[in-house]
Amino acid sequence: MARLLEHQGKTLLAAAGLAVPAGQVVKTAAAAAEVARQLARPVVVKAQAQTTGRASQGLIRFADTPQAAEAAAAAILGLDVGKFPVTEVLVEERLAVAGEHYAGIILDDRRRCPLLLVSSRGGTGIEEIARSEPQAVAELPLDPVEGLAEHQARELWRRVGVHGHEQRLLAEAVVRLWRVARQVEARAAEVNPLVLTADSRVVALDCRITVDDAAVFRHPELGIEVARELGHPPTPLERIAWEVERDDFRGTFYFLQMREGFQRGEGVVAFHGAGGGGSMMAMDALQRQGFAVANFCDTSGNPPASKVYRAARILLSQPGVDAYFGSGSGVASQEQFHSARGLVKAFLEEPLAVPCVVRLGGNGEEKAIEILTSFTRTLGVPVECYGKDTPVERCAQRLRELLTAFQPPPPRPPVRQRRPAARPYTFTTLTGEVTYDHEICARCESKVCVRACVPQILSLDPSGVPVLAITREEAARGRCSECLACEVDCAALGAGGGYVALPIPGLDAYRRGRGME
Amino acid sequence: MAIMVDQSTRVLVQGITGREGRARARLMREYGTNVVAGCTPGRGGEVVDGTPVYDTVAEAVEAHGPFDASVIYVPAPLVKDAALESIAAGVGLTVLVGDRVPVWDVMEIARAAQRRGVQFLGPNTLGVLSVGRGVLGMIGGRAASAREWFRPGPVGVVSRSGGMTASTGYYLCRAGIGLTTLVHVGGDSIVGMPLPEVVQRFQEDPETSLIAMFGEIGGSQEERVADMLASGQVTKPVVAYIGGRAATSGVRFSHAGAIVEGGRGTHEGKVAALRRAGATVVDTFDELPAAVGAVLGGVHG
Ligand code: SF4
Ligand code: SF4
Numbered sequence: 001m002a003r004l005l006e007h008q009g010k011t012l013l014a015a016a017g018l019a020v021p022a023g024q025v026v027k028t029a030a031a032a033a034e035v036a037r038q039l040a041r042p043v044v045v046k047a048q049a050q051t052t053g054r055a056s057q058g059l060i061r062f063a064d065t066p067q068a069a070e071a072a073a074a075a076i077l078g079l080d081v082g083k084f085p086v087t088e089v090l091v092e093e094r095l096a097v098a099g100e101h102y103a104g105i106i107l108d109d110r111r112r113c114p115l116l117l118v119s120s121r122g123g124t125g126i127e128e129i130a131r132s133e134p135q136a137v138a139e140l141p142l143d144p145v146e147g148l149a150e151h152q153a154r155e156l157w158r159r160v161g162v163h164g165h166e167q168r169l170l171a172e173a174v175v176r177l178w179r180v181a182r183q184v185e186a187r188a189a190e191v192n193p194l195v196l197t198a199d200s201r202v203v204a205l206d207c208r209i210t211v212d213d214a215a216v217f218r219h220p221e222l223g224i225e226v227a228r229e230l231g232h233p234p235t236p237l238e239r240i241a242w243e244v245e246r247d248d249f250r251g252t253f254y255f256l257q258m259r260e261g262f263q264r265g266e267g268v269v270a271f272h273g274a275g276g277g278g279s280m281m282a283m284d285a286l287q288r289q290g291f292a293v294a295n296f297c298d299t300s301g302n303p304p305a306s307k308v309y310r311a312a313r314i315l316l317s318q319p320g321v322d323a324y325f326g327s328g329s330g331v332a333s334q335e336q337f338h339s340a341r342g343l344v345k346a347f348l349e350e351p352l353a354v355p356c357v358v359r360l361g362g363n364g365e366e367k368a369i370e371i372l373t374s375f376t377r378t379l380g381v382p383v384e385c386y387g388k389d390t391p392v393e394r395c396a397q398r399l400r401e402l403l404t405a406f407q408p409p410p411p412r413p414p415v416r417q418r419r420p421a422a423r424p425y426t427f428t429t430l431t432g433e434v435t436y437d438h439e440i441c442a443r444c445e446s447k448v449c450v451r452a453c454v455p456q457i458l459s460l461d462p463s464g465v466p467v468l469a470i471t472r473e474e475a476a477r478g479r480c481s482e483c484l485a486c487e488v489d490c491a492a493l494g495a496g497g498g499y500v501a502l503p504i505p506g507l508d509a510y511r512r513g514r515g516m517e
Numbered sequence: 518m519a520i521m522v523d524q525s526t527r528v529l530v531q532g533i534t535g536r537e538g539r540a541r542a543r544l545m546r547e548y549g550t551n552v553v554a555g556c557t558p559g560r561g562g563e564v565v566d567g568t569p570v571y572d573t574v575a576e577a578v579e580a581h582g583p584f585d586a587s588v589i590y591v592p593a594p595l596v597k598d599a600a601l602e603s604i605a606a607g608v609g610l611t612v613l614v615g616d617r618v619p620v621w622d623v624m625e626i627a628r629a630a631q632r633r634g635v636q637f638l639g640p641n642t643l644g645v646l647s648v649g650r651g652v653l654g655m656i657g658g659r660a661a662s663a664r665e666w667f668r669p670g671p672v673g674v675v676s677r678s679g680g681m682t683a684s685t686g687y688y689l690c691r692a693g694i695g696l697t698t699l700v701h702v703g704g705d706s707i708v709g710m711p712l713p714e715v716v717q718r719f720q721e722d723p724e725t726s727l728i729a730m731f732g733e734i735g736g737s738q739e740e741r742v743a744d745m746l747a748s749g750q751v752t753k754p755v756v757a758y759i760g761g762r763a764a765t766s767g768v769r770f771s772h773a774g775a776i777v778e779g780g781r782g783t784h785e786g787k788v789a790a791l792r793r794a795g796a797t798v799v800d801t802f803d804e805l806p807a808a809v810g811a812v813l814g815g816v817h818g
Contacts, residue, residue, distance in 0.1 A: 107620060107624070109706050109707050109711075109736050109738075110737060110741070112623070112624055112627035112628075112707050113627070113628070114624065143628065144621060144624040144625055144628060145625060145628060182621070185619055185620070185621045212619055212620045212621065213617075214617040214618060214619045214620065215619035215620070215621065217594070218594075218619070249592070252616060252617075274680065275678060275679055275680035275681070276704055276733070277676065277677065277678020277679070277680060277704075277731060277760050278678065278680045278681055280678075280733065280734075280760040280762075281681070281760045281802055284760065284761070284762045284801075285801075287762070300679075328680050329678065329679070329681045329683065330680070330684045330687075330688075331680070331683040331684040331686075331687040331688075332680055332683070333643060333655050333656060333658030333662075333679075333680075333683055335658070361684075362658070362680075363659055363662050388684070388687060389691075391802075392802070392803075393801055
């Protein structure tokens with residue numbers, strides 16, 4: 001998650017020399033009592049969770065004794081934020097506050113630079129303050145390279161009516177905040193309130209830092225598990241999806257769960273988009289047809305078929321969905337048959353047991369539609385595929401019609417376990433392994449794999465079975481583009497001797513835990 | 518005329534020796550774009566499909582004279598250096614195709630471009646295509662598709678979504694409405710040429726008589742276009758669709774940079790601002806061609 005928790009942000013601020021209250025983050029009520037005992041003064045117990053307005057949700061509590069701290073922590077640790085339980089609390093000393101301020105570094109999309117915002121009022125939301133007391137707020141666009149000089153910071157505080165020693169202390173504090181924002185490549189780094197204590201120190205009582213998802217790779221020190229702004233702690237399935245995405249830079253796979261715990265019959269759809277704009281439009285269309293979406297998913301930027309396959313498997317691992325809907329922009333510049341093959345492999349393995357409508361418009365759409373519809377005929381559920389001349393609204397409507405008329409087929413076992421090959425020929429790919437059972441291939445008449453292989457890296461050996469026409473190392477380094485033709489086209493048009501194993505770490509265990517095979 | 522690219526635009530491709538760079542350089546050339554040279558550090562002296570490759574942009578400029586545009590196909594972590602190099606060499610328009618470019622890198626690129634007085638498009642952009650004249654980036658994917666999908670005419674297309682740039686153009690042409698130029702401004706929150714800048718270019722282009730815009734929730738680009746209409750800075754009609762009605766508050770969708778927070782950048786807010794300023798905003802994307810046709814009829818009649 002690219003949004004840091006309060007205690008993570010405070011650790012960064014403290015390291016940069018901006019004071020924070022003494023305290024510690026703990027996972028149990030007993031440990032909270034122990035921290036309070038060590039601090040030996042009144043404390044505040046704060047839930048570590050991605051939410052705003054914690055005080056009004058009972059997620060921040062005050063305690064004068066270790067016993068009270070224990071009770072407060074116990075109460076908070078039993079609460080949920082969104083649907084996610086609170087697992088950590090920060091126990092901190094309570095300070096005598098003489099004045100509250102606000103300071104934040106945010107990014108200005110209009111001026112294309114960081115912006116320092118300060119206010120002589122703090123505590124409440126900065127937007128509210130800006131509305132009710134505009135004279136208490138000042139901003140300064142910053143040069144992203146040269147940064148913030150202390151004199152600029154002093155002048156900014158002067159403009160909101162802060163003077164004397166306090167002005168100097170606050171200026172120093174925001175220069176330190178700037179350094180943290182720059183160092184971690186924050187999209188936002190806000191301290192609210194930034195307080196002046198009764199003994200004249202400037203202390204950050206709270207902080208919210210959001211790190212740029214695209215820069216997370218440069219900051220292993222932050223220990224960010226899932227470089228996505230999800231708005232909640234990552235779910236187990238989101239973690240599995242991020243593992244698929246993390247080291248595979250071919251195209252983008254984004255997955256976000258929007259609902260969990262729903263049942264069949266509630267009209268919840270597994271949604272598979274391609275491209276941000278087309279995806280949003282498709283979700284709008286689903287909403288107009290009265291559907292709810294289980295998830296947001298985007299595979300775009302020319303991903304290989306293997307990535308689309310893994311995305312589809314993850315989507316279908318959400319129990320309770322009534323249908324599968326896919327749509328991108330409708331007129332994609334990328335070749336669409338890659339996505340078609342990824343979907344076919346996933347649907348056949350599952351096997352898909354709900355109606356499905358996919359819109360694969362753009363380059364190569366005729367071939368994509370042919371692959372997706374004709375190769376899934378054996379499933380016994382409707383799978384319809386449309387191109388650029390069918391509007392997304394019509395596709396969503398079609399899904400509604402299919403669902404209304406739908407008779408669930410008798411349950412079928414998944415087809416992920418293959419019989420071991422009698423005469424295997426195997427090579428590894430970037431993220432998986434290809435196997436041809438040469439015993440089957442020997443009696444295959446079509447040999448479609450060689451023709452259909454997109455990068456054309458296969459040939460027939462003298463005995464007439466498919467082998468690599470390049471070295472194994474070249475195949476493993478990415479020349480095999482994992483286009484899946486040698487499995488998907490082979491299953492439909494050949495003798496079924498080709499198979500591409502594409503592991504998804506953690507998915508099988510996840511499914512077993514939810515009663516899915 | 519058209520905007521940003523035509524047959525006379527002299528183009529450099531940075532990262533031309535990579536798989537994407539090579540494939541997209543071919544698309545650009547096949548569509549009639551004047552691809553003059555390529556640049557890949559350490560690969561100077563090679564020739565890619567007839568195009569000479571140089572180690573540095575400065576060297577390419579020494580050999581061929583100044584470039585009007587450079588299209589960059591390098592992995593995201595390397596984009597900043599490539600863009601700063603193109604900007605330092607004074608290339609008029611640098612196109613950053615790459616996705617996942619860190620935003621602090623983009624701000625540094627913006628600072629350099631501003632100081633040098635040049636422009637950049639993107640990052641995370643499919644590029645720009647002037648119908649029948651040239652393409653920078655990968656709109657259309659194949660030259661044959663680009664020729665089939667997009668026909669010449671009076672409408673300028675600008676979009677925050679890559680896929681929707683081509684879609685908007687295609688559906689308009691299918692309805693018999695031709696285009697001048699299609700521009701994808703890029704999906705990120707901070708981009709070199711946001712919607713208002715491109716709309717301004719269309720306003721100044723004598724061949725463009727109407728602007729079709731695909732907007733999205735998040736940020737302030739659409740609101741700024743509304744301001745330009747309201748103030749009379751833009752007098753050409755704008756027909757828009759704003760995606761993201763179903764998006765929930767606080768959730769960032771994909772790399773679209775679409776975030777709804779604190780009432781700014783909401784779907785309703787953008788639609789209302791544009792309508793107040795006199796733009797036509799359609800409720801579903803499918804209505805766009807008919808709405809553009811109706812407004813155009815009014816303009817010409
Ligand atoms: S099509 Fe399948 S069965 Fe036939 S040769 Fe190729 S891999 Fe073997
Ligand atoms: S061997 Fe060829 S057909 Fe098979 S997955 Fe790799 S690229 Fe595709």
